[in-house]
Amino acid sequence: MPTGRKFITENPGKSARYALSAIAPFISAYIIFFVELDPNNPAVTNTLAVAVLMALWWITEVIPLAITSLLPIVLFPALGIMNGREVSSTYFNxxxxxxxxxxxxxxxxxxxxxxxxxxxxxxxxxxxxxxxxxxxxxxxxxxxxxxxxxxxxxxxxxxxxxxxxxxxxxxxxxxxxxxxxxxxxxxxxxxxxxxxxxxxxxxxxxxxxxxxxxxxxxxxxxxxxxxxxxxxxxxxxxxxxxxxxxxxxxxxxxxxxxxxxxxxxxxxxxxxxxxxxxxxxxxxxxxxxxxxxxxxxxxxxxxxxxxxxxxxxxxxxxxxxxxxxxxxxxxxxxxxxxxxxxxxxxxxxxxxEEIPWEIILLFGGGFALASGFKESGLSMWFGHQLEWLSGLHPLVLILCICFLVTFLTEITSNTATVETLLPILAGLAVSIETNPLLFMLPATIAGSLAFMLPVATPPNAIVFGSKRISVIQMAKTGFFLNIIGIILVSIITYYFGTFIFDIAEGAFPEWAQIDN
Known part of the structure; x- marks a missing residue:
């Protein structure tokens, strides 16, 4: 997804993006003061508030992606989620x-x-x-x-x-x-x-x-x-x-x-x-x-x-x-x-000097958010809320995950989308005792397979910038590819990826048993 304010000002939904960006801090504040996910662990609720704020600012891109990605350095220590030294160390690895x-x-x-x-x-x-x-x-x-x-x-x-x-x-x-x-x-x-x-x-x-x-x-x-x-x-x-x-x-x-x-x-x-x-x-x-x-x-x-x-x-x-x-x-x-x-x-x-430091900071912000999800217990909380999905066939779950990620990425940064959802999928996999790779791998691939809109991926935006193609042309051509991509990624992951990564259906690996 293209970054920078210039692209946003050329978007028809500029006013809506600015409005959503402005109310995002109030939504997060409401979650902190009026929502209680775990009475014994306020860090769970506080992490959700930070995640919502970052997700909304990543979606709107009114605030540069890199600056939004730095929020955990300030908010995690302030809200008792993670030590400032620990969260800072997640940005370089x-x-x-x-x-x-x-x-x-x-x-x-x-x-x-x-x-x-x-x-x-x-x-x-x-x-x-x-x-x-x-x-x-x-x-x-x-x-x-x-x-x-x-x-x-x-x-x-x-x-x-x-x-x-x-x-x-x-x-x-x-x-x-x-x-x-x-x-x-x-x-x-x-x-x-x-x-x-x-x-x-x-x-x-x-x-x-x-x-x-x-x-x-x-x-x-x-x-x-x-x-x-x-x-x-x-x-x-x-x-x-x-x-x-x-x-x-x-x-x-x-x-x-x-x-x-x-x-x-x-x-x-x-x-x-x-x-x-x-x-x-x-x-x-x-x-x-x-x-x-x-x-x-x-x-x-x-x-x-x-x-x-x-x-x-x-x-x-x-x-x-x-x-x-x-x-x-x-x-x-x-x-x-x-x-x-x-x-x-x-x-x-x-x-x-041409190294895209903004993307590097975006990586860091995603890693920090993932660490916050784990340390606070928010990913496990999400996983427990979704335990009802354990009754579904794994292939159906993979299809649903790919569908969600693919079409969500049409309007958001693919990196930000993947970094936001992977911790949730990790928690879901642990909660229903399924190999986490079965969910996290296809979600990652699906993040790169949004073909309908110029804002979906950087290559789409670059091609659209040639002014030789319309949004309708891209959307009509890309919709079919989105659906084909979802189906192919799901099937290949379930039938071939399980062989490559030694994933046995119904078996929960010891390395995936994390603390709640």
């Missing part, structure tokens, strides 16, 4: 450094233009007919967003796409290209989100899940980069195929009298980049090394098959995490001199 390290590598790739070479290379290989152009941009976007944030990927791909659309308009005329252009723009937005779910670093909700899950269940098996990939990549792949078929039928199949973009024009754009320089070669190696080190850091165990991780070469393999790897590769980039620009390095602090 290994997940945050995983994000920082990954983003530093991504910024280096952007600095030297490697992303453009990758995108154009993919287009050259796949082809230049309408269907192939669609597939090329989808593949390039999805692939890049697995390693670079989906927001950055969309921002990188849209200018490349606009140049291709302009050339198509010159060949075929604007009227003939207009409909196809909408499909291309949507493929960027949707592919960025779909590709992002495949890896832990692809989209912020994935990282939020990794940290919140650890906060609640520190004794649980680690959710490593490889483990997440084995679970999420099949979902990403199936959604990618569905998306291509769907967009092809709507925007490509009925085209007549169409003149394709010549391979020569794509080749010309590629050749303008010149030969691959020293910096791009080193970054390509660093990029591949980072993916390899992430993937094979921890032991990979699938059924009876086990692949030992490289961390076992060290005396204390448990001391390593994915954040360690990301920071290591990022630091190395600051040490390698540039040949194209003597006296500089592959990465410098000027480029590093």
């Amino acid at each position: 290994h997940v945050i450094f995983l994000f920082i390290g990954g983003f530093l590598v991504a910024l280096a790739i952007q600095k030297w233009g490697l992303h453009k070479r990758i995108a154009l290379k993919i287009l050259r290989i796949i082809g230049s007919s309408p269907g192939r152009i669609l597939l090329g941009f989808m593949f390039a976007t999805a692939f890049l967003s697995m390693w670079i944030s989906n927001t950055a990927t969309a921002m990188l791909m849209v200018p490349i796409l606009i140049s291709i659309i302009t050339k198509l308009e010159e060949i075929n005329g604007k009227d003939l290209v207009k409909h196809f252009a909408v499909g291309l723009l949507l493929c960027i937005a949707y592919s960025a989100s779909i590709g992002g779910i495949a890896t832990l670093v692809g989209t912020p909700p994935n990282l939020s899940f990794a940290r919140i899950f650890y906060i609640y269940f520190p004794n649980a098996p680690e959710i490593s980069f490889a483990t997440w990939f084995f679970y999420a990549f099949p979902i990403s792949l199936v959604l990618f195929l569905v998306l291509f078929g769907y967009l092809y039928l709507i925007f490509v199949k009925r085209k007549k009298n169409w003149k394709s973009l010549s391979k020569g024009e794509i080749l010309n754009d590629y050749e303008k980049l010149g030969k691959k320089n020293f910096e791009e070669k080193v970054l390509l190696i660093a990029f591949a090394a980072l993916a390899f080190l992430w993937f094979f850091r921890a032991d990979i165990v699938i059924g009876e098959v086990a692949i030992p991780g490289w961390s076992n070469w060290f005396n204390y393999p448990q001391f390593f995490n994915d954040g360690t790897v990301a920071i290591f590769v990022a630091v190395v980039l600051f040490m390698i001199p540039s040949k194209t620009q003597p006296g500089t390095f592959l990465m410098d602090w000027k480029a590093a």
